[in-house]
Amino acid sequence: MNFTICSFLLLILASFCFSVSNNIKGKKVLVYLPVTGHSHLKFMSTTSNILQEEGYNVTLLLPLIDITLNNTNIPIVKKIKHRINLDIHPGVMRTIIKMGGMASRRQTWTMGSGIYGFDGISHLLSDLYSNICDNIFHMPGLLDRLKAEKYEMGMSEPFFVCGFALFDHLGIDKIISVDSHIGLEGPKIAHGFPVTSSYLPAAFSESSDHMSFVERTRSLYETYLNRKFARLIHNKEIDAMKGVYKGKSTWEELMRLPAYMFTNSNPILDFPYPRPSKFIEIGGIAADEKKHDEVLPESYDHILNLRNRTVLISFGSNAKSIFMPDHMRRSLIIALGMMPDITFIWKYENSSIDIVKEFDPTIKNIVQVDWMPQQALLADPRLDLFVTHGGMASTNEIAFSGKPAVMVPVFGDQTRNSRMLERHGGVLMLRKENLEYPEIVIETILSVLNDPSYAERAQQLATLLRNHPESPKQVFLKYFNFVARFGKPTGIDSNSINVDFIAYYYLDLIAFLLIVAYFAKFLVSHVYSYFCYLRKEKAE
Structure with missing residues (x-):
């Protein structure tokens, strides 16, 4: 009997799904x-x-x-x-x-x-x-x-x-x-x-x-x-x-x-x-879909094993690193070179030029790439930090990945995105103007890397996002x-949209109440004056 009822319910459900799909x-x-x-x-x-x-x-x-x-x-x-x-x-x-x-x-x-x-x-x-x-x-x-x-x-x-x-x-x-x-x-x-x-x-x-x-x-x-x-x-x-x-x-x-x-x-x-x-x-719909497509190439396996800590750097598809002003780029290379125990994977969109070697051939901890599987890298436990511009796509990818980040907003909605993610405690924001100062760059990156609470809060946020009742x-x-x-x-x-400024803020009601209050005061004042006059007349 129970089997018959279950079969009947499944048949109804299948018919409904087919009907929706057919529509x-x-x-x-x-x-x-x-x-x-x-x-x-x-x-x-x-x-x-x-x-x-x-x-x-x-x-x-x-x-x-x-x-x-x-x-x-x-x-x-x-x-x-x-x-x-x-x-x-x-x-x-x-x-x-x-x-x-x-x-x-x-x-x-x-x-x-x-x-x-x-x-x-x-x-x-x-x-x-x-x-x-x-x-x-x-x-x-x-x-x-x-x-x-x-x-x-x-x-x-x-x-x-x-x-x-x-x-x-x-x-x-x-x-x-x-x-x-x-x-x-x-x-x-x-x-x-x-x-x-x-x-x-x-x-x-x-x-x-x-x-x-x-x-x-x-x-x-x-x-x-x-x-x-x-x-x-x-x-x-x-x-x-x-x-x-x-x-x-x-x-x-x-x-x-x-x-x-x-x-x-x-x-x-x-x-x-x-x-x-x-x-x-x-x-997060794009981040959720993209994660199924990206696989980490074998070449990155060696890079991620070079040192105990690895940091990824990318400024997106609009504010590319190749467009960064020379003084900012030189300052960033100096800052990264002063942290030799950390591997930095830097997306620099012109592979024909080794900007690090040209500036200082003694710096060995910066790996320059013109393309990278960003979401596959974010999913790898050997990556410790993401330095990014804070575009909406990257912001969602960071949040869903559970990685801590340093966000360097460049233009558009990136500052708001950075502020939004910063309040959850997993990232620090660094203004782009501060890329000119190596000591500020170093302090910001190490603040996140050396404080485990950033990674913990980033993971907590990702857990909430991944377990939301509906994707x-x-x-x-x-x-x-x-x-x-x-x-x-x-x-x-x-x-x-049809409610004007006056109606929205009840300015007409306020004006009406003020007018009523004025006339009420006027009426009370005159009635009071009249009774005072009558009392005075009677006293005389």
Whole structure:
């Protein structure tokens, strides 16, 4: 009897799973993915590959911005079977030349950290994205080609609203937003988020969650600059699509089209803050997927056994070590050479030059590599410390690996990412300007290596992340499949966007109460005066 009931329940469960799978299998998904950098490509391609493995028919639309990534060989991108590559737009090329051409990446080391660096070149960055959008909507035959494919779902980063406008133009009503950042200000503006700068730093901010009066003032200003940056980019995108796109009239309306807004944040890792139910956290999804692919090459086995302690150094794919100013590079070599009992594996992207040997041939503890299996190295117990820039991808990889780190934020969201991880006690932050001083570099690295509490707290954080009730992949697929079956839930957009400043802060109610209080005081005062007068009259 029990066997019959169990069989019946299993049959029902199998039928349900088949029904869900049958509803999504083969659904055509268009992913708008401008080629702007390795981290964006990897993150979006990872989520796209998850969908492809789930049974979706995924196509990447890849308008080229970063010419160094033309004909990219990033493995995760190549896994996506259908890709539409668009050549670089002449306007994009002109803007890149204005920014310094191929040497523009060097600016990452000299520009201000956080939003201050972006603010100085915001007009050029906004030109890049508006030119891309102009190309999408005015390239002969492209829109007709995409319409003919009859895509059923669309996915884009909210760093651009052009993708959402494209989906709307093609008649795609099942739209998903996936943010490779921790959470940009553009979506927050469009969805009526409150300004939380007193306890929550903006994406491109230098603050933490505990701030003094001066720090709160600076955080408010940085939030303003973040929102100004978002408005500039998106308004130029709107201008670029005029004449062809006849749908939504504002970028805020476009930003509200997606059914859900996935962010690369994690509830355990990130600063706690209030958010609408439409915003779903999948932080660590790329790190979780990537760990299954990377295997440590045999050549690294010898390197990791050279000394008792090993440190990995990488500053990511944008702020590469080859772009580091000469005085910083020399100072870093001096600092590392003064710790001869530690092996340093340094990702330096030009293998034709031995920068250590040229500077000081007596230094033997620095191993220069132009590529490395970062996540495989982080998983190896012989690696003791990671010195990194604090990009979102590396931040998640550090957190999930359980390795202590020294984070040297260079630009963009890297300072906020570093502050976020620093509060968990497993890392120290070192400002990039301090790379000029060998003694500060040595002190910071040895502080982490010689204090076992950093490694212990890093492991504690990783244990929590790995044992979370739902993995980022499970969360992503659960909500994506829901949208694939039912579309955007009605009423999921908060009405806060329609509540103005006066109503939000109850200024009208305060004014009403003040008026009532004034008239009440006036009335009481006059009644009291009248009775006083009557008493006086009676006394006389």
